[in-house]
Amino acid sequence: MDTTTSAHQLPLTLADRRRLLTARALGAAAEELAASHLARDHRLEVIARNWRIAQGELRGELDVVAVDPATDTLVVCEVKARRDAERFGGAVAALGYGKTSRLRTLTAAFLRSQPQRFATVRLDLVAVDAGRRPTLTHIVGVS
Secondary structure (H helix, E strand, O other), X not given: OOOOOEEEEEEOOHHHHHHHHHOOOHHHHHXXXXXXXXXXXXXXXXXXEEEEEEEOOEEEEEEEEEEEOOOOEEEEXXXXXXXXXXXXXXXXXXXXXXXXXXXXXXXXXXXXXXXXXXXXXEEEEEEEEOOOOOEEEXXXXXX
């Protein structure tokens, strides 16, 4: 996996903020924002959302899976959302080593299930904080 890390923090539009506040499930709204952000701002093609596996002991879900056609890179994007970033450390803090390791294992399972091969694979994090100053933070290349 690519280990290059960079972060983009974007203020959310008024429409995006309303969607987060009125959505029944913050997670679903955050995943929608993440998929839109990847497609619109990074020109990625989203090929799967909420891809699940329950095979033997391996169980889990990949939130958003996309392809960068310019570089033939598979991008697996974990989406984390928090309502109160100041109080609980924010959505970025929610991705720990254990979850990252599990995502790598799930990504390998996803790759095995695909007929297409990719030049590179990258794990990203999109963190949505819906607190006083709602933001979407995209960390490229989580290690």
